[in-house]
Amino acid sequence: MMLFLMAAGLTLVFGVMGLINLAHGSLFMVGAFACAWVAAATGWFWLGLLASLVAAAGAGALVEMLVIRRLYRRDHLDQVLATFALILVFSEGTRWVFGSFPLYLNLPSALSGAVTLPGGLVYPLFRLVIIAVGAAVAVGLWLLITRTRLGIRIRAGEADREMIAALGVDIARLYTIVFALGAALAGLAGALVGSIQSVQVGMGEPVLILAFVVVVIGGIGSIKGALIGALLVGMTDTLGKALLPDLFARFSQAPGGDAIGASLASMLIYILMALVLILRPQGLFGTGA
Amino acid sequence: MQEPTHSAGQTMKRPGALREALINLAILLLLVGVAIAAHLAGQGFTVTLATKVAILALAGVGLNLALGYGGMISFGHAAFFGIGGYVTGILASHAADGTPVFTLPFTVMGSNDMLGIWPMAMLVAGAAAGLIGALSLRTKGVYFIMVTLAFAQMIFYFALSWSRYGGEDGLSFYVRNNFPGMNTFDPIQYFAICAGLLALALLLTAMVTQSRYGLALQAVRQNSLRAAAVGIRPYAIRLTAFVLSGMLTGLAGSLYADLNRFVSPAMLSWHMSGEIMVLVILGGVGRLCGPVAGAAIFILLEHLLGGVSEYWQALLGLLLLVIVLFSPGGLIGILTGRARHG
Numbered sequence: 001m002m003l004f005l006m007a008a009g010l011t012l013v014f015g016v017m018g019l020i021n022l023a024h025g026s027l028f029m030v031g032a033f034a035c036a037w038v039a040a041a042t043g044w045f046w047l048g049l050l051a052s053l054v055a056a057a058g059a060g061a062l063v064e065m066l067v068i069r070r071l072y073r074r075d076h077l078d079q080v081l082a083t084f085a086l087i088l089v090f091s092e093g094t095r096w097v098f099g100s101f102p103l104y105l106n107l108p109s110a111l112s113g114a115v116t117l118p119g120g121l122v123y124p125l126f127r128l129v130i131i132a133v134g135a136a137v138a139v140g141l142w143l144l145i146t147r148t149r150l151g152i153r154i155r156a157g158e159a160d161r162e163m164i165a166a167l168g169v170d171i172a173r174l175y176t177i178v179f180a181l182g183a184a185l186a187g188l189a190g191a192l193v194g195s196i197q198s199v200q201v202g203m204g205e206p207v208l209i210l211a212f213v214v215v216v217i218g219g220i221g222s223i224k225g226a227l228i229g230a231l232l233v234g235m236t237d238t239l240g241k242a243l244l245p246d247l248f249a250r251f252s253q254a255p256g257g258d259a260i261g262a263s264l265a266s267m268l269i270y271i272l273m274a275l276v277l278i279l280r281p282q283g284l285f286g287t288g289a
Numbered sequence: 290m291q292e293p294t295h296s297a298g299q300t301m302k303r304p305g306a307l308r309e310a311l312i313n314l315a316i317l318l319l320l321v322g323v324a325i326a327a328h329l330a331g332q333g334f335t336v337t338l339a340t341k342v343a344i345l346a347l348a349g350v351g352l353n354l355a356l357g358y359g360g361m362i363s364f365g366h367a368a369f370f371g372i373g374g375y376v377t378g379i380l381a382s383h384a385a386d387g388t389p390v391f392t393l394p395f396t397v398m399g400s401n402d403m404l405g406i407w408p409m410a411m412l413v414a415g416a417a418a419g420l421i422g423a424l425s426l427r428t429k430g431v432y433f434i435m436v437t438l439a440f441a442q443m444i445f446y447f448a449l450s451w452s453r454y455g456g457e458d459g460l461s462f463y464v465r466n467n468f469p470g471m472n473t474f475d476p477i478q479y480f481a482i483c484a485g486l487l488a489l490a491l492l493l494t495a496m497v498t499q500s501r502y503g504l505a506l507q508a509v510r511q512n513s514l515r516a517a518a519v520g521i522r523p524y525a526i527r528l529t530a531f532v533l534s535g536m537l538t539g540l541a542g543s544l545y546a547d548l549n550r551f552v553s554p555a556m557l558s559w560h561m562s563g564e565i566m567v568l569v570i571l572g573g574v575g576r577l578c579g580p581v582a583g584a585a586i587f588i589l590l591e592h593l594l595g596g597v598s599e600y601w602q603a604l605l606g607l608l609l610l611v612i613v614l615f616s617p618g619g620l621i622g623i624l625t626g627r628a629r630h631g
Contacts, residue, residue, distance in 0.1 A: 082613045084563045088606030096600050216435045270443035281428045
């Protein structure tokens with residue numbers, strides 16, 4: 001689900017604005033750091049969560065206005081390069097401000113603890129909360145895109161920039177808002193993940209690649225695709241890592257059997273992605289690039 | 290999604306071509322000159338830096354063939370770079386302990402002869418490029434970028450968990466491989482080998498891009514439908530360029546492994562892909578010596594900024610931003626006064 005949060009923001013920016021944003025992982029990191037720092041300073045987790053949204057959205061808006069705005073009309077090459085440069089700036093900037101030691105987030109007591117699910121499975125409450133938040137965001141985004149004025153404008157901007165600019169919509173501001181929204185989603189994901197793992201520089205990058213895989217599998221620009229892609233990738237990854245090493249150890253006599261299984265398991269999602277693209281080059285729910 | 294837009298052809302005679310040729314020559318002479326001067330001054334470290342420039346430039350020349358001339362934005366070239374490195378490391382480590390690399394279906398022994406290792410590295414990297422290219426080229430635009438990235442990640446994770454060859458710790462070999470008649474441990478002699486290969490690769494690139502095939506490749510980049518209409522098969526043309534590009538980058542990876550006498554998954558990581566791409570763009574996409582200029586600037590910046598601040602990567606990032614935003618033609622673009630090459 002956290003993958004979905006990440007991928008939803010990415011696909012929003014990616015699909016609507018036709019922009020490859022490698023710095024999305026950095027916004028994820030900004031969110032996590034903001035949350036950890038504010039939560040530690042005030043001792044109040046919820047304030048940290050809010051701070052992560054604000055900080056990531058703010059950073060996103062700033063980046064959009066200063067840098068990204070000049071890149072929409074350039075080719076993907078320039079976008080890749082510029083956002084790659086942004087990663088360097090963000091990572092080192094964060095290291096400069098917070099040092100290179102990981103921060104830890106303490107969960108509020110209301111959210112730590114575990115619940116027993118029907119069927120006798122014991123599951124940490126906080127992970128359930130993440131799933132709930134993910135579902136809420138999915139529904140919220142869907143409503144936003146299909147039911148509100150802003151959503152209509154976003155979709156119109158996707159279809160024809162010049163036309164809606166001619167109709168009097170401030171397209172530059174609209175794009176800033178969309179980008180900030182995507183950034184806020186990344187920040188939220190960062191804060192939630194930061195509560196499970198440690199918060200450190202570079203934490204956004206593995207997630208970024210995963211999110212790209214999700215977006216590509218789901219089809220660029222499709223929120224539904226991002227959701228289903230995230231579920232697919234998450235399950236493949238987890239099941240693969242849980243089952244494959246065992247399976248290989250059982251069937252191969254060679255001593256390195258489980259190691260091969262383990263390396264295969266970590267490759268599994270990329271194999272999945274390759275398969276999807278071979279069968280459907282525009283992703284599962286893509287409308288064609 | 291928009292494809293990279295290019296307009297004029299590379300081989301067309303144009304004003305400024307002579308100027309660019311002179312600049313190319315100057316860049317190469319500068320690189321060799323710096324290395325020789327440093328050698329005479331006894332600055333072994335600077336010679337090694339120049340060697341690194343030559344090697345990264347070679348990787349960039351490889352990428353440039355796909356990226357600049359073929360219009361294929363590959364974000365996975367670290368895969369070929371790393372594969373070249375791993376082939377080298379694996380062969381060398383087997384040579385060191387005298388065990389065969391594998392015995393089925395036929396026996397392959399380790400080797401520490403560069404003349405044996407290079408073709409092997411290029412072959413394996415080329416085969417990987419063939420496979421990855423064949424699958425990735427079914428997609429276009431943003432998807433192509435992402436798919437090449439995904440394949441590179443696949444190989445990265447494979448190396449990370451392949452404990453037989455060091456896993457995440459990487460694989461060291463203690464003796465640099467041999468080249469007949471030369472002492473590869475002498476920095477200036479190793480530089481000569483690397484620079485020589487770079488020159489060969491540049492010559493090859495120049496020949497390929499001027500040839501019938503190269504023209505077809507650029508026609509495909511500019512308008513694949515039109516190219517198809519005159520009987521050029523875009524897929525085959527692109528794939529060939531991609532394989533060739535992977536082989537050159539694999540060779541660079543082999544040299545890089547020998548330079549450090551060490552390979553690790555870091556050579557396969559997407560940061561590496563980004564770096565190779567950055568230096569190509571920095572120097573100028575689709576220009577013969579763009580990667581050389583880019584690699585030189587990149588290493589120089591890394592070295593200089595490293596002295597200025599502990600957080601030099603942030604400075605590098607800012608500088609890159611400025612270059613992307615305000616000088617799309619790269620360094621050679623600035624020097625020749627032409628905004629964007631063909």
